[in-house]
Amino acid sequence: MKRLSRASILVLAGLISAPLFIGACAGPKGPTQAELAAIETERRRSAQEDSVRAAEEANRLAAEAEEQRVREEEDRRRRDAEEAQRLAVEEARRMAMLSSIYFNYDESELRPDQMAALNENARKLREYKPEDNVLVEGHCDERGTVEYNLALGERRASAVKSFLADGGVVETRVETISYGEERPASMGHDENAWSKNRRAEIKRK
Secondary structure: OOOOOOOHHHHHHHHHHHHHHHHOOOOOOOOOOOOOOOHHHHHHHHHHOOOOOOOHHHHHHHHHHHHHHHHHHHHHHHHHHHHHHHHHHHHHHHHOOOEEOOOOOOOOOHHHHHHHHHHHHHHHHHOOOOOOOEEEEEOOOOOOOOOHHHHHHHHHHHHHHHHHHOOOHHHHHHHEEEEOOOOOOOOOOHHHHHHHHOOEEEEEE
């Protein structure tokens, strides 16, 4: 058998090792399609979970904000109701302090001893809720006819209204009505009762 020369052996060795060297230098292979698909699926799942968590957190915050708004609205309404009640009580107290004006028998002229009460009534009506309307009621004792007492009660109420207007109370705020003998302050049948019934009362309308 013919022996190979040294040069032939070297060439043959190079041909055998070349593919191995090229394969070693080629480096690792990239991800497969299946791997890429799996990565995309995981990314989408993670994004969806993040979106769900964000939506849940937004809903939670919105619910807390709504609860806070409802509490604040209830507190405001309660405070408003308490303030309205306080003002109503104060107004009722002040209006109750308006003095009745008394008259002599069968007269509608304002008595001198009633001037202080009239002036104080005018002051209160000027200073306390001057935009509110009031009603002056004219009353009589039981003597006289119904028709006469209704007319007398109206004259008494009108006399008080004129005084209040002269005292600075806006005249359009004041209305009058006569009840004649229908609403006595005292149910007696003597001068002591009659003197209490010959009156004008000022009330908020």
